Amino acid sequence: MISNPASKYIPFKAFERDFSERTWPGKKIEHPPIWMSTDLRDGNQSLIEPMSIERKLRFFKHLVKIGFKEIEVGFPSASQTDFDFVRLLIEENHIPDDVLIIVLTQSREDLINRTVEAAAGARQAMVHLYNACAPAFRKIVFNMNKDEVKNIATTGTALIKQAVSRHPETKWRYEYSPEVFSTTEPEFAVEVCNAVADVWQPSATDRIVFNLPATIEATTPNMYADQIEWFCNNVNNRDRVIVSVHPHNDRGTAVAAAELAVMAGADRIEGCLFGSGERTGNVCLVTLALNLYTQGIHPGLDFSDIDDVRRTAEYCNQLPVHPRHPYAGDLVFTAFSGSHQDAIKKGFAVQKADGVWEVPYLPIDPADLGRSYDAVIRVNSQSGKGGVSYLLENERGLNLPRRLQIEFSRAIQRVTDETGTEVNGNAVFDIFEKEYLKQTTPWKLLRHQITSKADGESGDQFSIRAELEVDGQVKTVEGSGEGAISAFINALNLPIRFMDYHEHAMGSGEKTSAVCYVELRLGESATGFGVGIHKDIVTASFIAVLSAVNRHLNQQEKEGAALREVA
Template identity: 45%
Template sequence: MKKVEKYTRNYFMPPVKSMKWSEKEYITEAPAWCSVDLRDGNQALVVPMNLEEKLEYFQLLCDIGFKEIEVGFPAASDTEYTFLRTLIENDLIPEDVTIQVLTQAREHIIRKTFASLQGVSKAIVHLYNSTSVAQRTQVFRKSKREIIDIAITGAKQLNKYAQETEGDFTFQYSPESFTGTEIDFALEICNHVLDEWQPTASQKVIINLPATVSMSMPHVYASQIEYMSDNLKYRNNVIVSVHPHNDRGTGVADAELGMLAGADRVEGTLFGNGERTGNVDIVTLGLNMFSHGVDPQLNLENIPEIIEVYQRMTKMKVSERHPYGGELVFTAFSGSHQDAISKGIKWREGNEEKYWTVPYLLIDPKDIGREYEGDIIRINSQSGKGGIAYVLGQKYGLDLPPEMRESFGYSVKNVSDRLHKELIPKDIYDIFVKEYVNVETPFEFINYQFKSHDDYLTTVKIRVNETEEEFEATGNGRLDAISNIIHDKLDVDYSNLIYKEHALEIGSGSQAVTYVGITSKDGAVFWGCGIDVDIMTSSIKALFSAVNNLVSVEASPVK
């Protein structure tokens, strides 16, 4: 690409090697979660939420199980201030939930922030100032010492106003633009703030290390977090928090490796809403843990309901391919995938398996409120026989013989390809009925009569070209006798009759379904299906359907 020389790596590796995180295999327990949907997420919306929407969204976050929720920047606007006061004055904050508010390191803003917290039982007060090289030189034009002084002054003012305000307050500090800050300087400024706050075991402090802009590969961020975690003062009394953004598309990886590197806490949003490419997606993080058998300590058991509220409140859309939440993420169109999934689910029905191992499905969709029917296997021109048969079985109770599935699969794919669209289950069922079920042209079966047990003498009445005729024959069974009539009286040549029957369990338990396949003299297999309350009648209808399909093809000028 042109202009590549315009760019370089603007991040900073730790001064010593920090790679202990790479020795860990997976995250073993959930972090402390903090939702920043109502602050960081809300400020990124084209139309920010109004008061009523914020209140409903806050309730959603509580229902999901967030114990820490950043509710806004109350000193920044009347809307944010009013929302916070509404939560407090109407006693809407559950006892086990701690709200968080954001403030710059400026005294009048800190003073108004604490005023907005009057009457709250507990809260996190989140102090920040920018520390990166770009911010120091281009925006604030201040030296490192001046940036440190801003942070120290802010930390002192938090101490002052917390002492003057009733309530239990936890302090949090963020060196904003941490990823563009020299790591030794980030450590220095954080330790200065910690010296002011003097955290204890009973009064811990949060140091939040945001990827305000994601600037490196995830392993670099992990090394930065590990170095900070290993070298912060008062570490046993410090909660290390990460706040990844997704500029490079690595927000989830940044958070996961950050946790391996020592982070105790994660700030993020539902489905990753936020400035630019968004914050880290807590839904994905939580369900990634879930897929490894680790309880995320969040209630994500009804993703469709969460998505409904999220989309209605934010006017944002969860992409069809969004991990876990997207409409199509559990859907297979590919034939081989469909076949493996349907076989995997069927295998579980007959085997006691402790762990979920179905091919192509990372987790069981039902565990997060998704349904197999319509979610997992959907049909288009790329679909295969296994998936098509699975849809018929799940929706309509039809269990096609394996040999029949391939023939029907081609029929369905041809229709989808011709129409250039996805087929819903009813479309597939209609194709099946039209092509195979009780086909009555050119030979329409009317009725039969079984006369003799010794030689299975059977009579059958058939309508041919609008004329009813009755024929009689014997065989080694009633269906064989009727087959002999078709051979001898109707002059239809076929062999190798394939037969399968079962009860129709969906729609009407009193009906029987029979599938019959026959081979023409040219070696082609033709199929038919019969459905009737009487099993023998359904078998005869299936045979006639197969014969009619054979005769229709042989009579066609184009075979």
């Protein structure tokens, strides 16, 4: 860092004059915006390894399940994978009638024709054109004047209008982005958008989308809101326009910028689940939606199973969600401080099921997101000398995944609550062993045999024949799958939903063993872990699966017995 940053950086100024016409600070958000997910386009292009078609399809289906009605599905002219994915969505009928797919293009005739070709045949589709309009881009990137930049936008619009007219079977809509709106002169952004609208000719019943991206978050959120309000007040035929925002997070204030932009008149927000995107990412739609929810406004999106949403995004993006991410992180409902724990527990004690939510330190009821109150527990040094996870790792070589740390600490909590004492390392392992490693009934693995297909052969690659002890009876099962674990799960013929898997070596030399941690669901039960330890890593994974299954079944039996006793 230099000693005088003012010699290198100057404060951004959107207006040459003071903007004194603002009314947005007195506004309130009273209903949700139109949500547009760009996970499959903007989010995907930022990934170290872009999504395969399989991952994109899984993500698309999950976005539909959450409730998104507008989904940007790709950049078909830039990637054969994107083109093929859009065609797959259409030709295999994956798009619900009420979902609008969006495809992005630059302003070149060949790219536009390729883009329209990709989306043709969908019940409804939106073509999204963009070109950068900011002074730095005009001067440095394109060496163009304002009229030349505006011509790119209007020429592209005319080409799109011509291209979509050849496919009347699809209801076409149109979106235009004056890219880098955040550092473009507001007057010029309005000029370009008005020129685009003159070509497209929107109506009050078939509105054009003008998306105003904070491509570079250059200043404080209030100034972005000023820009949005000025645009809304000065664009022609406002009733024929949907004003959209696409905030990036360069300054770390994208959520605030989006919320203030909606207060300033924006109708629609583009973003990604958990803020995926180039550089520091796009605005996080999960955070925005649940911020509304905590204010008593249903966002129109369903995050009732936030863990499932997070795991889907992590699998498809191959990127982790931070444990402190708002609402969704592993640790957001975990209190370490003793004073926090005490306040939260007292809040739970007096909270009425049908009452206004008023639990200290928790802005939202974890149960509304499919999380457990039991996640609000001690998992560090205050719940055992040196911490539960620290003791297991340093004394036993067990490196528990974070969610398993939280789950296991419930068992520790039960013991400390019952005895009123702390637990040492040996006691912690004894509890862990009882909770996971000795879960061998009603299902126990006796032996198994695996066969795999040669490279190039089609179908499932692994087959298994396993001998199990089930409720004291020996039973032989068979199954196949893409991997050894999936083949084993299929052989069990139980309603298992595989959620997560971790493994590591324990010990060294001849004493080395494999440790496997498996997270799964059995039927409609909550997720739960199983743990397996064995010299052979595959066997350890099978033991872990049965450990999780047995824990689920035994818990169901306990709950059933308790209900029968009450009855």
